[in-house]
Amino acid sequence: MPLEKLRGFIGEIAQLVDDRLPEAQLLERGAALLGALIAEDDWLPDAYAQPSPDRYQQFLLYADARQRFSVVSFVWGPGQQTPVHDHTVWGLVGVLRGAELARSYVRDDHGALITKGEDALLERGAVAAVSPHIGDIHRVSNAFDDRVSISIHVYGANIGSISRHVYPADGPPKPFVSGYTNDTLPNLWNLSKERLHS
Numbered sequence: 001m002p003l004e005k006l007r008g009f010i011g012e013i014a015q016l017v018d019d020r021l022p023e024a025q026l027l028e029r030g031a032a033l034l035g036a037l038i039a040e041d042d043w044l045p046d047a048y049a050q051p052s053p054d055r056y057q058q059f060l061l062y063a064d065a066r067q068r069f070s071v072v073s074f075v076w077g078p079g080q081q082t083p084v085h086d087h088t089v090w091g092l093v094g095v096l097r098g099a100e101l102a103r104s105y106v107r108d109d110h111g112a113l114i115t116k117g118e119d120a121l122l123e124r125g126a127v128a129a130v131s132p133h134i135g136d137i138h139r140v141s142n143a144f145d146d147r148v149s150i151s152i153h154v155y156g157a158n159i160g161s162i163s164r165h166v167y168p169a170d171g172p173p174k175p176f177v178s179g180y181t182n183d184t185l186p187n188l189w190n191l192s193k194e195r196l197h198s
Contacts (some may be wrong), residue, residue: 005043034094051077081141084167089156090131096129098149
């Protein structure tokens with residue numbers, strides 16, 4: 001699988017982060033870059049696209065050395081979903097295969113969570129953003145009960161290592177750290193191997 005597309009995308013996101021853009025500009029430009037990456041489905045290595053029958057998978061593809069951003073593939077088995085959760089940092093979600101349903105939540109005047117609007121259907125090629133400034137609490141599910149869906153996420157931190165919250169229906173928020181499914185990363189830097197095959 002050609003990794004130069006992923007490597008190029010990571011370089012472009014790193015430049016946006018280096019430029020210290022206001023969040024709104026970073027999300028707008030980052031969404032365009034992510035949209036271009038997911039427009040073609042020929043670059044994600046199979047090892048980072050494998051579903052599990054037990055739960056959705058969160059494969060780290062790249063984490064910035066200073067943990068300023070990370071790139072993750074989420075692999076959703078049929079019917080799988082997250083709990084209601086937050087992120088605490090900016091994030092972008094782009095659907096590479098299949099489709100996702102996202103239900104957003106906000107706090108009412110008493111601090112209770114309420115649904116915000118209708119569920120959003122994100123189909124292949126769609127990109128959405130989250131952040132504490134524009135809306136950060138949601139539940140995401142595979143839109144299909146009979147096939148796998150995959151989305152590519154970019155976060156403004158090493159998302160698998162930061163403390164976030166899940167929001168049970170019957171109690172207060174609970175802290176969690178998501179971690180990652182994988183213990184190895186794609187080798188983005190084996191350029192000699194790529195040159196042999198070009």
